[in-house]
Amino acid sequence: MINKxxxxxxxxxxxxxxxxxxxxxAEDKALAASGADSVMLGNTCAGCHGTNGSSFGPAxxxxxxxxxxxxxxxMKAYKEGTRSGTIMNRIAQGYADADFEAMGDFFSKQxxxxxxxxxxxxxxxxGRKLHKEYCEKCHVEEGTKDEDGAGVLAGQWMPYLHxxxxxxxxxxxxxxxxxxxxxxxxVQKEGDxxxxxxxxxxxxxx
Amino acid sequence: MTQITRRNFLKLSASTxxxxxxxxxxxxxxxxxxxxxxxxxxxxxxxxxxxxxADPSVEVTLxxxxxxxxxxxxxxxxxxxxxxxxxxKFGYDGLGKHGVKVVIDEVTAIDAATKKVTTAKxxxxxxDRIVVSPGVGFKWDAIEGYDEKASETIPHAWxxxxxxxxxxxxxxxxxxxxxxxxxxxxxxxxCPPGPYERASQIAHYLKNNKPKSKVLILDASDKFSKQxxxxxGWKELYGYDIEQNGKNEGSLIEWRPASGxxxxxxxxxxxxxxxxxxxxxxxxxxxxxxxxxxxxxxxAHQAGLTNESGWCPVNKQxxxxxxxxxxxxxxxxxxxxxxxxxxxxxxxxxxxxxTAVIASLQGKEMVTxxxxxxxxxxxxxxxxxxxxxxxxxxxxxxxxxxxGLTPADATPEQKAREVHYAYSWFANITHDIxx
Ligand SMILES: Cc1cc2nc3c(=O)[nH]c(=O)nc-3n(C[C@H](O)[C@H](O)[C@H](O)COP(=O)(O)OP(=O)(O)OC[C@H]3O[C@@H](n4cnc5c(N)ncnc54)[C@H](O)[C@@H]3O)c2cc1C
Numbered sequence: 001m002i003n004k005x006x007x008x009x010x011x012x013x014x015x016x017x018x019x020x021x022x023x024x025x026a027e028d029k030a031l032a033a034s035g036a037d038s039v040m041l042g043n044t045c046a047g048c049h050g051t052n053g054s055s056f057g058p059a060x061x062x063x064x065x066x067x068x069x070x071x072x073x074x075m076k077a078y079k080e081g082t083r084s085g086t087i088m089n090r091i092a093q094g095y096a097d098a099d100f101e102a103m104g105d106f107f108s109k110q111x112x113x114x115x116x117x118x119x120x121x122x123x124x125x126x127g128r129k130l131h132k133e134y135c136e137k138c139h140v141e142e143g144t145k146d147e148d149g150a151g152v153l154a155g156q157w158m159p160y161l162h163x164x165x166x167x168x169x170x171x172x173x174x175x176x177x178x179x180x181x182x183x184x185x186x187v188q189k190e191g192d193x194x195x196x197x198x199x200x201x202x203x204x205x206x
Numbered sequence: 207m208t209q210i211t212r213r214n215f216l217k218l219s220a221s222t223x224x225x226x227x228x229x230x231x232x233x234x235x236x237x238x239x240x241x242x243x244x245x246x247x248x249x250x251x252x253x254x255x256x257x258x259x260a261d262p263s264v265e266v267t268l269x270x271x272x273x274x275x276x277x278x279x280x281x282x283x284x285x286x287x288x289x290x291x292x293x294x295k296f297g298y299d300g301l302g303k304h305g306v307k308v309v310i311d312e313v314t315a316i317d318a319a320t321k322k323v324t325t326a327k328x329x330x331x332x333x334d335r336i337v338v339s340p341g342v343g344f345k346w347d348a349i350e351g352y353d354e355k356a357s358e359t360i361p362h363a364w365x366x367x368x369x370x371x372x373x374x375x376x377x378x379x380x381x382x383x384x385x386x387x388x389x390x391x392x393x394x395x396x397c398p399p400g401p402y403e404r405a406s407q408i409a410h411y412l413k414n415n416k417p418k419s420k421v422l423i424l425d426a427s428d429k430f431s432k433q434x435x436x437x438x439g440w441k442e443l444y445g446y447d448i449e450q451n452g453k454n455e456g457s458l459i460e461w462r463p464a465s466g467x468x469x470x471x472x473x474x475x476x477x478x479x480x481x482x483x484x485x486x487x488x489x490x491x492x493x494x495x496x497x498x499x500x501x502x503x504x505x506a507h508q509a510g511l512t513n514e515s516g517w518c519p520v521n522k523q524x525x526x527x528x529x530x531x532x533x534x535x536x537x538x539x540x541x542x543x544x545x546x547x548x549x550x551x552x553x554x555x556x557x558x559x560x561t562a563v564i565a566s567l568q569g570k571e572m573v574t575x576x577x578x579x580x581x582x583x584x585x586x587x588x589x590x591x592x593x594x595x596x597x598x599x600x601x602x603x604x605x606x607x608x609x610g611l612t613p614a615d616a617t618p619e620q621k622a623r624e625v626h627y628a629y630s631w632f633a634n635i636t637h638d639i640x641x
Contacts, residue, residue, distance in 0.1 A: 034598055036576035043256070043557040044578040044596075047550050047635040048627070056637050059623070060630035086612070086623050087580070087594055094596025094608030159626055166619075 033098035041099055042106030053106075054113035059159040065112040067146035068104035075100040084172040114155035119204035123193075127201025130194055134186040138179065143202055158203040165195050236264040236567035242323050242333035244313045244505065246270030248277075248549045249339030249537030251301060251639045252556035253563075258304040261564050267331055268301060269323065271312040275640070276366035278397065279549050280632050282404045283584065284370050285363070286411035287378075291371055296640045316509035318530035335563050338511065338518075339537040339552065340503035341365070342396045345516075348499045349389075350472035360475050360494045363404075364396060376493045377408065382416040384492030387480055389424045389470050391499040394517075396538050396547045398431035399593070401497060403583040406436065409444045409458040410586045422489070423461045424482045425468040426499075431546075432583060432593055435612060437461075439585035470496070502539035509533070517541045522604050524562035524572050525555055532566075534559050545597060545604050551579045553635060575599055579609075582628035590624030591616075 034041070042053070045063070049055050053064030063071065077083035078092035095103075131143065135153075143153035153161065167173035168183070175183070186194050243254045246268050254268040275296045283289040298308040309331075315324040316336060323331045344362065346353045352360065361373040377386065386408055390401035405421045412419045430436070440446035444458035452460040462468035467483030474481075478491045501507075501516030511518045511527050518535040519528040522542060527533045536542075536559050537552035545551040558575040565572045580594040595609035612624065 034576060035574040037573055039260075040558075040561065040573060040576045044554055044576050046638045047553055047578070047580065048631050050634045051638045051641070055630065056633040058629055058633070059626035060634060086616075086620050086627060087592055090594050090609050091578070091596055092608075094598075157630075163623060 033096040034094075036099070036102070038102040038106040041095075041103050045103070045107075050113075052110045054110070054115075055157060056115055057117070057157045057159075059157055059163075061156055061160040062112055062152075063107050064110035065146065065152055066104075066107050067149060067151075068101070068108040070146055070149045070151050071104040071107055072097070072100045073149060075103065082174065084167050112152060112155055114205055116206060117158055117203040119158065119200045121204070123197045123200035124204035125201075127197035127199070127204075130186060130190060130198050131201050134182045135198065137182075138176075142205075144205070153202045155205040156202055158199050161199045161202060162196075165199070236261050236564055238263070238265075239335075239567045240265045240267070240333045241335045241337060241563060241567075242266075242321075242331050243268045243337045243339070244316065244323060245338065245340040245503075245537075246272075246298060246301075246308070247275060247339060247341050247537065247552070248635075248639055249341075249552035249556045249559075250337065251275075251298075252553050253337050253339065253536065253560045254306045255301055255304050255639070256557050256560035257563060258306055260560060261568075262305060264564065264567060265307070266305070267307040267309060267333075268298070269309045269311055269313050269325060269328075269331070270298070271310070272367075273297070273310045274367075276370065277549070277632075277636060278364070278366045278400070279635075281363065281366040281370045282400070282407040284366075285374050285377060285404065286407045287374070288407075291367075291374075294366060294370075296636060298640070300641045313505055314508075316505065316511075316533070318509055318511070318527075318533050321532060334567060335532050335534065337534045337536065337559060337563065338506060338509065338539065339535070339556070340505050340539055342500040342538045342547070343503040343507075344498040345501055346498065348391075349470055349496065351475060352473040352496050352498060356473065356475040357496075360473065360478070360496055362497050363495060364400075364497050364500075373493070373495060377411060380416065380419065380492050383418040384416065385490070386412070386419065386421045386493045387424060387489060387491035387495065388421060389480065389494075389496045390426060390430070391497050392426040394547060395497070395500045397581070398546050398548075399436075399581055399583045402430055402432070402436045403585070404495070405459055405461075406439065406444075406583070406585040409440070412458055413444065417458075419492075420457070421459045422491075423459070423468070424470055424480060424489070425461065425463050426470065428463045428465050431581075432591060432611060434614060435591045436583070436585065438614065439589055439591065443586040443589060500538075502535075506535065506539050511535055511539075513541075515541070522602065523558075523575055523599055524566070525559040526562065526566075534563060543603055544606055545577060545579055545595075546581070548579055548581050549635060550581065550631075551577075553638065554578050577604055580631065582624065582631055584625055584628055588618070588622040588625055590621055590626075590628050592624055592628070 048060050049063050055062040075092050078088040138150045139153050140147050146152045168175040243250045254266045257266050277294045311325040311328040321333050361369045363369040363373040409421050437448045440459050445456045446452040447454040471481045478494045480489045502518050513519050518540045520540045525534045525536050536555040538547040554577045562572045577597040582592045584590050591612040593611050595606045597604045
């Protein structure tokens, strides 16, 4: 299989055949699975995401209880650069798909420990209604359950949710088409504060 | 979606075979086995906790000389007044909840052959395995005029706690127009970006409180960790001219590399003067912070775990000492090339080590290890940068397979986010260690 990066180096390298072979080998090497098991891999993430994936905040997302496929897709997107991040892109490049599967196995089995956040009660109340109307279809059970790759929103750290929404809206992160429509409709009908309200609703989970 | 690749298929059939050979899965436990952990810092506390999390039948005793642990990480924020000393203080109650027996005492000797650990006041402890994570010790004879006694007035603040408080106090008492001199050591040392983060944090304090003052870095080296990002940040926040190493008028930071007269020759603790460089320039400091060159902490030497470098050689798959069987060394004290001496490294090594200790107690083979390191540095308000690495064991080295620095063209928004993620890292890693 010819992958994009290896092809890139073929086109770029004019220094000769030997160099090109080396580049291709390096590429293959980077893609091999690490061979480490799910616990070993999962434990390396705890420093930033919390022990077993439940983050103590104030911003790093919890990844405990994330659906396996959601996590795998997120890691692949970070690795390929199709999803923006401050640091995950650099980290994801160190693993192969099999590693992502192992991480997905580990974190999908963990129970999310929710930390209390300073959510504004009035905003959260308004957010609950907005959620029901515009988001519940995909972010089911008030955003507590990851179904079909939409992630767990309830109990997630609010600064992270703000960053995610900012990136979706600026185009830095690709937003699912149907979600985009819902968001646009919500903002249009309910005003700019709507997103903030929904985020406070997710942050109000105890 | 999952494809059965050739490799997966082989793995699948191999594990099926294992089950059918042994019938019911054989669960070996470390029942009745004892592990003593020396040092309750990042590496030691994490290992103790993770052994108990993976196999609660193992008896784990952690021996630490101080009842409170102050993290070095985020201690630079104590220096500028943004953070209290209490906010970097942690106790050992959390480990007790995991069933770790915590003994507050100093370990005075480790007999590797008989696996006996001797303490100052609490007697002897014997173990099946010993894990040692004592951190760094200082080479007190490396810089003329700077010894342990001198550090009582000229702080190193490279172990957090009273030293951090002393340096903070001196910064507060300094009059505007003063010079803060920081002397980073030769490599390898604990936290390679640490001295430069410290210079940044102090510059931030000076900028807001004593704007006629400056920070002068007299460096034992010619380059430093995350140099490009640091100097970029200094330029943006503290008037630093990269071309001139900050010698320009108005720069709050000046960096003098070893080749530019930065190498410290001697210290006079009573007058706070530093003699540096081939020309033996004499520099008068108002606040002086000397970070001495480092080796593994004293107890590692006593136990015979070090080699000629002053650090402890280990098997990098297990962190078992290359000198003494059944004794494991992790964290700053061990030679974990290419991992830097950092808290994230120590934490990552601790988890590999915990797995290896359990495997060895249960008579099983050690699995493939995985390691990660990240160091965040906060240069100023809303200005964070990071370096990260994912490693694999390749032969004798822990080889970096991905990672790198915050991109040079990161937006202000990304740098602001990195500060929030740095705080999150602090909250999560300290909970992972002590919670
Ligand atoms: C200013 C500064 C900033 C830093 N910032 C970062 C950062 O942002 N990110 C990062 O990843 N790392 C950072 N670090 C590095 C980090 O603090 C160390 O790498 C980490 O603490 C190493 O863990 P350790 O277990 O090896 O040693 P330590 O955490 O130092 O633990 C050693 C413990 O052993 C105990 N001990 C030693 N001898 C004995 C004995 N004989 N008997 C009983 N107990 C004993 C000590 O009291 C100590 O508690 C920073 C360091 C400094 C100085």
